[in-house]
Amino acid sequence: MTLKEIAEMLNAEVCVGEERLSEEVSTAFASDLMSDVLTLKDTPILVTGLCNVQTIRTCDMAGLDVVIIVRNKKPSEEMLELAEENDMMVMASPFSLFKACGILYAAGMKPLY
Numbered sequence: 001m002t003l004k005e006i007a008e009m010l011n012a013e014v015c016v017g018e019e020r021l022s023e024e025v026s027t028a029f030a031s032d033l034m035s036d037v038l039t040l041k042d043t044p045i046l047v048t049g050l051c052n053v054q055t056i057r058t059c060d061m062a063g064l065d066v067v068i069i070v071r072n073k074k075p076s077e078e079m080l081e082l083a084e085e086n087d088m089m090v091m092a093s094p095f096s097l098f099k100a101c102g103i104l105y106a107a108g109m110k111p112l113y
Contacts, residue, residue, distance in 0.1 A: 044066050
């Protein structure tokens with residue numbers, strides 16, 4: 001599915017990276033523990049409720065480039081600037097982590113494992 005379809009399903013605001021909306025993705029990972037995120041490699045999407053600069057730094061280190069922040073949290077300007085510098089996409093969804101993951105899974109998104 002495309003990132004645009006994901007944004008629509010999750011009622012998400014695209015905060016940075018709008019030029020990537022036509023990209024296709026097939027797997028996602030959800031976590032609020034950045035230590036778990038550091039064990040990943042090249043997973044396209046992270047769904048998380050952790051909304052701080054360390055989220056972007058961790059994703060950069062792990063090779064993740066699409067972050068969906070849930071629980072109606074809004075990323076700071078510093079987060080968005082860092083994401084933009086690293087060619088990442090950041091979306092913000094009003095849904096809970098559980099609901100966002102359920103919607104993605106029901107739509108055919110595959111879990112990492």
